Amino acid sequence: MPDEIVIRxxxxxxxxxxxxxxxxxxxxDGKTAVVEREEFVRGFVGWAxxxxxxxxCTVVVRGERVIGMAWVGGRLLGAVVERARELGVERLTVHSSGRAVPAYVRAGFxxxxxLLQVRY
Structure with a gap:
């Protein structure tokens, strides 16, 4: 089914x-980039x-196209939390946009x- 959404x-x-x-x-989010998109993609892929x-990383795929990733939607969040439980992880940490914080709070985050950090 081409319109089927798969989370994996x-x-x-x-x-x-x-x-x-x-x-x-x-x-x-209106942020100013400090690197070009291509450099960001290379760095992100290398880090991953x-x-x-x-x-x-968990993705949402429709057909062959990635349409979402780990921080998108309640269904996806549920799949991520369940997978973390299966793996027996000690702590599940997310990096959220301001808009998504309420969804994480509803999910128990x-x-x-x-947990301290420095922003540059």
Whole structure:
């Protein structure tokens, strides 16, 4: 069925598309890029490959096209949380846009006073 939506682990060949989605979110948030899109995609794909053992990406695919990734939609979030439980992970961390915070809170996510970061 061509319109069927499938949620599954991203394949290496799809990482460029995932990076493209992430870039688009960056633009939609009105942020100013410090690198060109192509450099961002190369860096994102390289990082994803290097960290595949500890970080995994879930995608939403319609036909052969990646139309979403791990931070999109309740169904996808549910699949990510369930997979984390299956793997027995200690902590599931997300990097959210401001618009998506309420969805994560509804799914049981909460902020942590001990998770600190520096923004540049």
């Amino acid at each position: 682990a991203a394949e290496e060949r799809e990482l460029d598309a995932v990076a493209g989605l992430r870039w688009r979110w960056f633009e939609e 490959k290097e960290n595949a053992g500890s970080h995994w 909460a902020g942590s006073e001990r």
